[in-house]
Amino acid sequence: MYDFVVVGAGPAGSRFSRRAAERGYDVLALERGSVGEPLACSGHVSTDVWEFTREGAREDLLQNEVFGARFHVGGPGSDDYPFYKREVVSNVIDRVGLDRHLAEAAREAGVDLREGHSVSTVEERPDRVAVTATGPDGTETFEAKMVAGCDGPVSRVRRELGLPEPGEKLQGVLGFSDEDDPGDYVDVHLTAPRFFAWRIPRGDSGVEYGLAAPPGSDPGANALFEEFTADYDVDTGEFCAGMIPVGPADSVTSRRGFLVGDAAAQTKPFTGGGILYGMTAADHAAREIDPEDPGTLADYEAAWRDDLSTEIRLGHWIRKCYSLPERVQHAGLSAFSGEIGVHMDKPTSFFSKEHLAKLLSRS
Structure with missing residues (x-):
């Protein structure tokens, strides 16, 4: 049984997977298609992005x-x-290249990252979660102590866990x-x-x-x-x-599951960008969540909101100026x-x- 099954290998999913693996956890990451495809996000980012990448990324990805x-x-x-x-x-930057770079960093940290795996169900049990996905070799169910939904704005994990939609x-x-x-x-x-x-x-x-x-x-x-x-x-x-x-919902955690990145609507209301906010939240998740202790999910909720909620709230006010x-x-x-x-x-x-x-x- 894995410590975490991570659904989605975009920036938030790959970042959380990498950081959790570096802390010694056994991590399986499932990506529905090929990492970085199809492209659905702008490549305009702040210079802070390089703080989340390996050495040499800027030279490879900067446009x-x-x-x-x-x-x-x-x-x-x-x-x-x-x-x-x-x-x-x-x-x-090369936006597809960024996703692939982050995914490779996760693999190098020990993450079992599998592309071409489409998740269909997520079942929470008292002591574990069961994640069913269809991949190149058929349908398989993976068990873990917790599941991380990093699967974008139309999140299957969010729906399966019964968590509220973004605003x-x-x-x-x-x-x-x-x-x-x-x-x-x-x-x-x-x-x-x-x-x-x-x-x-x-x-x-x-x-x-x-x-x-x-x-x-x-x-x-x-x-x-x-x-x-x-x-x-x-x-x-x-x-x-x-x-x-x-607009993040009031809760992005359940009994044994949590959302990170676009699945949690951890985005800037005034631009829609979510790469930096998502990876910042991923770092909080990796630091705060102990897969053996569901009570630590509340620590993740508190940490990422303490860091980002004021920025998001002010971002909503900036957006009002557009109208x-x-x-x-x-x-x-x-x-x-x-x-x-x-x-x-x-x-x-x-x-x-x-x-x-x-x-x-x-x-």
């Missing part, structure tokens, strides 16, 4: 460096409001052009309902275009994406789509644009001494 963002209330060609730093703000799910759409663009600014367009659209230069790897919108929007996310790329006069060919969970009247958006962006001292994953940094000093220096 571009970003120094700031231009915000637009309208579409391409509309007035823009730049926010920037004099040093690198964020990185654009909201957005429909995200992503596509890539073959433009050669080494630019060091991303473009953010506040044109999608209750969210935004983006353009991210990836150096000689092309340009990433994307947007997110609530399901049921009229027009829908796919149509909005086609309009957005048409306005930029680019053809991204086929594009990928996926759900973005926003303000255009004249208010223009006024706000105009007032705050310029050199900044904020961290892209930490809304609390808006109140940092560094950022306040940048604001005061403009007056």
Whole structure:
């Protein structure tokens, strides 16, 4: 019997698997398809991502460096409001490569990671869990002391454990052009309902275009994406789509199971990104949870919420600004644009001494 069965080998799942294995636990990780595929997430991340990778990852995965963002209330060609730093703000990376890198790190730590295994049921028993999955060799049931649901926004584990859904799910759409663009600014367009659209230069790897919108929007996310790329006069060919969970539920743990990453909606409400928050929560899970003691699941709940809940709460307030009247958006962006001292994953940094000093220096 395993200590943990981990369902999902994205960043959160691979990170938790690796850290748990490094603590001496026997870990089985099951990935429904091939690690990193299909792509359904942006490759724009903060520079903190390298703290979670092995040596040499940056040289292998980096595609571009970003120094700031231009915000637009309208579409391409509309007035823009730049926010920037004099040093690198964020990185654009090979997103599929990141997943594979993290999965390989988990394997090297001793994790039994199996691709092509689709989980169908999760049964909690008094002293163990039974996870049934279908793989290349047929259907098999694996037993463990605990199960970790790291299987994304539409989580099978969450449903099987009877845990509550995230507060909201957005429909995200992503596509890539073959433009050669080494630019060091991303473009953010506040044109999608209750969210935004983006353009991210990836150096000689092309340009990433994307947007997110609530399901049921009229027009829908796919149509909005086609309009957005048409306005930029680019053809991204086929594009990928996926759900973005926003707003963690009151509980992400059960008797012998827990959720990490997108399955737990551990994401930034103002961008939808979840790589850093998910891996941060994974580290808390590996530190706090003892598979022999279900009571330690409460310690995980407390630890990750203590670390991330304020950032998530402030992120919700930032997102509300996307739906303000255009004249208010223009006024706000105009007032705050310029050199900044904020961290892209930490809304609390808006109140940092560094950022306040940048604001005061403009007056």
